[in-house]
Amino acid sequence: IRDQFRHHNNAGMQGFVFNLRRKIFTDKRVRRAIALAMDFEWSNKNLFYGQYTRCDSYFSNSELAARGLPSKEELALLEPLREKIDPAIFTQAWRPPNTDPSNSLRANLREAQVLLDAAGWKLHNGVLQNAAGQRLEFEVLLGQTNKAFERILAPYARNLAKLGIKMNYRAADNALYQNRTDTFDYDMIVHTITQSQSPGNELINVWHTSSADKEGSNNTMGIKDPAVDTLVERLIYAPDRKHLVTAAQALDRVLLHGEYIIPNWYIANHRTAYWDSLGYPEKLPLYYDADAWMLRMWWKKPQASKP
Secondary structure (H helix, E strand, O other): OEEEEEOOOOOEEEEEEEOOOOHHHOOHHHHHHHHHOOOHHHHHHHOOOOOOEEOOOOOEOOOOOOOOOOOHHHHHHHHHHHHHOOHHHHOOOOOOOOOOOOOOHHHHHHHHHHHHHHOOOEEEOOEEEOOOOOEOEEEEEEOHHHHHHHHHHHHHHHHHHOOOOEEEEEEOOHHHHHHHHHOOOOOEEEEEEOOOOOOOHHHHHHHOHHHOOOOOOOOOOOOOOHHHHHHHHHHHOOOOHHHHHHHHHHHHHHHHHOOOEEEOEEOOEEEEEOOOOEEOOOOOOOOOOHHHHHHHOOEEOOOOOOO
């Protein structure tokens, strides 16, 4: 018997990470334009059999994720930072670009073109260049464990080429990949930012300015943002769960509007095959680990026949 069990574990965020240490990625308009060229809906239909859900939060699939406009409690944290953060945070809910009707890849590429033009990147004979004649070109560094992303990057690169942007991608051996990521020697990588159900001190090593130049840290994006620093600290020193959730939602909102990552996807179900002689709880815990409940919470039904 095969079944799917909805899970609510804190999935975090997986995506194509911009390295802000690279000058070409310092302008948020450029990062958003590059994100607009990714057609997740096409990939989900043609490559993933429609199984995946797009990540839309750094705390995807959990109560820590920002939803809608800021709550009154979030505003209490965000208002003192108003001069340091994107004003759209107060008026617009962030969403990753999509191509579901009435949206389309063509419309997204046209929006990207406007953003690139405003950022000083002009199209010359099919090549996107800045005023200094530098081409907008970057490399996605893959490791052997995520080499399968080549099939996803190939159509993405074709979309970017329509804007005059050249995306290269290569898979390095594990030792080289480790060395290059430890020293932040990459333009873009595929990275998963995992989260616990109760995030805390570890976020210093992920988003805080103090970790941006520390080799081997998990601040793969190279974020140096005083507003992010403040919210990370507010989360860490939250006096109770309610304040922690509010701080996480506010932090999530600021990070999303920063366009530091092109979100990937996750599966919202555990897919399981099992003998019909086995039973399991009708109600599963809100947060749980698949291996834990499969091993500890199943039982053999009374008088069940042997498989």
